[in-house]
Amino acid sequence: MSDFTADFGRTADDYARHRAGFPPELVDRLAALGVERAGSRVCDLGTGTGSLGRLFALRSCEVTGVDIAAPLLEQARRLDREAGVETTYVKAPAEATGLPDGAFDIVSAGQCWHWFDRPVAAREVRRLLVAGGAIVIAHFDWLPAPGGVVAASEELILRYTPSWPFADSAGIYPQWLVDLPDAGFIGIETFSFDISVPYSRQAWIGRLRASAPISGTLGPEEVRRFCGEIEAMLEERFPDDPLVAPHRVWAVVARAGSARA
Numbered sequence: 379m380s381d382f383t384a385d386f387g388r389t390a391d392d393y394a395r396h397r398a399g400f401p402p403e404l405v406d407r408l409a410a411l412g413v414e415r416a417g418s419r420v421c422d423l424g425t426g427t428g429s430l431g432r433l434f435a436l437r438s439c440e441v442t443g444v445d446i447a448a449p450l451l452e453q454a455r456r457l458d459r460e461a462g463v464e465t466t467y468v469k470a471p472a473e474a475t476g477l478p479d480g481a482f483d484i485v486s487a488g489q490c491w492h493w494f495d496r497p498v499a500a501r502e503v504r505r506l507l508v509a510g511g512a513i514v515i516a517h518f519d520w521l522p523a524p525g526g527v528v529a530a531s532e533e534l535i536l537r538y539t540p541s542w543p544f545a546d547s548a549g550i551y552p553q554w555l556v557d558l559p560d561a562g563f564i565g566i567e568t569f570s571f572d573i574s575v576p577y578s579r580q581a582w583i584g585r586l587r588a589s590a591p592i593s594g595t596l597g598p599e600e601v602r603r604f605c606g607e608i609e610a611m612l613e614e615r616f617p618d619d620p621l622v623a624p625h626r627v628w629a630v631v632a633r634a635g636s637a638r639a
Contacts, residue, residue, distance in 0.1 A: 399429035413512045418483040423472040424490025428454030435463035442466045473498040482506050486514040500561035507634040516629040519549035527616045539591035549626030563632035570628040576620040
């Protein structure tokens with residue numbers, strides 16, 4: 379678990395409005411691996427506003443979302459209503475969900491594994507899964523290409539929150555692979571693909587404001603100053619509207635062995 383902490387409850391509105399959710403292609407790739415199928419029972423840990431869990435729900439899966447931030451869960455329920463799906467939500471930590479043993483075919487964790495006590499969370503996932511069930515750990519990260527809007531935005535983020543440890547990411551997390559075998563997972567495989575995400579300039583400011591090192595960390599006055607500086611930077615250096623931000627989807631998939639750890 380990272381030493382850097384953030385309160386995502388403070389970002390709930392911007393998070394729901396401006397953070398691009400996982401693309402449907404992620405679930406297409408999971409289906410090709412035999413992970414996703416209609417009727418699967420899915421537990422989505424660290425569900426936030428339900429971005430990943432909602433993709434499973436739209437494929438006729440039975441989804442339970444788990445998160446510690448009640449404001450995010452409220453946004454998730456609203457977005458579910460707009461999407462025409464139903465998800466059961468539970469306010470609980472990923473490491474101790476309180477859900478029954480062997481109740482799920484799939485446990486997913488989107489954009490959140492680094493916030494958990496990873497060995498404990500891996501054991502909890504194994505407890506929740508049926509034998510042969512799948513864990514899916516996925517990320518959807520912007521890519522700070524040199525000279526691009528993401529790199530310029532990260533430079534300003536680090537001026538306000540120097541302790542933020544996730545700048546300059548390649549969007550690939552091989553360290554997660556070591557969390558799974560000790561918890562009883564086998565058949566580990568990974569995949570990744572890149573897409574470009576368009577943002578209006580105001581939506582990009584909202585996306586940055588929703589991030590952990592800004593609204594999740596700073597006070598309201600600092601957030602306002604940051605947004606003012608970002609807006610000025612965009613006007614000077616990136617006048618196009620919409621902006622295009624490169625992103626990478628990366629996922630690891632593994633199967634629960636026959637015996638729980």
